Amino acid sequence: MTLNEAIIARHSVRKYTDRKIDQETAAELQKIIAECNEKSGVSFQLQLNEPGAFGSGMATYGKFENCTDYIAVVGKKEDEEACGYYGEKIVLRAQQLGLNTCWVALTCNKSKVVYEAKKGEKLIIVIALGYGQTQGHPRPTKPIEDLCKIKNPEMPEWFRTAMEAVQLAPTAVNQQKFVFCLDGNDVEAKTLLGFYARIDLGIAKYHFEIGAGTTFFKWK
Numbered sequence: 487m488t489l490n491e492a493i494i495a496r497h498s499v500r501k502y503t504d505r506k507i508d509q510e511t512a513a514e515l516q517k518i519i520a521e522c523n524e525k526s527g528v529s530f531q532l533q534l535n536e537p538g539a540f541g542s543g544m545a546t547y548g549k550f551e552n553c554t555d556y557i558a559v560v561g562k563k564e565d566e567e568a569c570g571y572y573g574e575k576i577v578l579r580a581q582q583l584g585l586n587t588c589w590v591a592l593t594c595n596k597s598k599v600v601y602e603a604k605k606g607e608k609l610i611i612v613i614a615l616g617y618g619q620t621q622g623h624p625r626p627t628k629p630i631e632d633l634c635k636i637k638n639p640e641m642p643e644w645f646r647t648a649m650e651a652v653q654l655a656p657t658a659v660n661q662q663k664f665v666f667c668l669d670g671n672d673v674e675a676k677t678l679l680g681f682y683a684r685i686d687l688g689i690a691k692y693h694f695e696i697g698a699g700t701t702f703f704k705w706k
């Protein structure tokens with residue numbers, strides 16, 4: 487599965503089966519996590535067989551069922567965009583490995599999330615992981631024209647393809663509160679007002695880069 491295929495296949499999944507993540511898959515996840523930890527300054531921490539965060543002894547917590555595996559995302563407040571960008575790298579890798587995921591800012595029991603934090607760091611968000619009871623489902627998106635501003639005379643084809651990947655990026659409550667501005671080959675991605683909008687922005691920027699493929703552009 488290519489990353490573009492992973493973008494299309496990925497949907498938030500909140501109900502999981504009993505199937506355990508095997509050692510080989512966990513090792514692949516640890517590999518991408520180590521890479522992201524090194525590059526980002528964020529600390530992604532894989533937690534397996536830890537049922538507390540999604541309600542041990544309860545059938546569900548929030549809308550979640552049977553979720554015992556997750557990634558605790560730990561960092562500084564100003565790292566939010568990097569949490570999104572690098573977290574989505576891990577999410578799409580997980581999708582390639584046959585796993586399902588869901589970003590979770592609110593609907594888990596944060597006091598039961600297992601993680602370590604250094605001074606100045608806190609738990610920013612959690613990424614639920616596992617084998618879904620289903621693959622999730624497509625959801626509505628804003629039209630591309632509402633998600634971008636173009637200074638060029640016409641929207642280039644590569645930019646449209648990149649924006650299609652942005653449309654498929656997960657955002658908190660599907661808010662899609664951002665705008666991608668194109669001026670020549672410069673792209674500026676800006677957040678609008680919204681909860682966790684900087685995490686959303688990081689996620690969307692990673693999707694944009696994948697969608698843009700080998701086309702040269704520069705982040706402004």
Ligand SMILES: Cc1cc2nc3c(=O)[nH]c(=O)nc-3n(C[C@H](O)[C@H](O)[C@H](O)COP(=O)(O)O)c2cc1C
Binds near residue numbers: 588589590623685
């Ligand atoms: C930053 C962020 C926070 C989120 N927090 C939650 C959450 O607390 N609970 C939940 O069930 N889903 C949460 N989600 C998942 C979104 O609801 C979901 O990504 C969005 O509705 C789009 O659907 P999709 O992921 O299937 O494309 C969150 C997503 C993001 C990106």
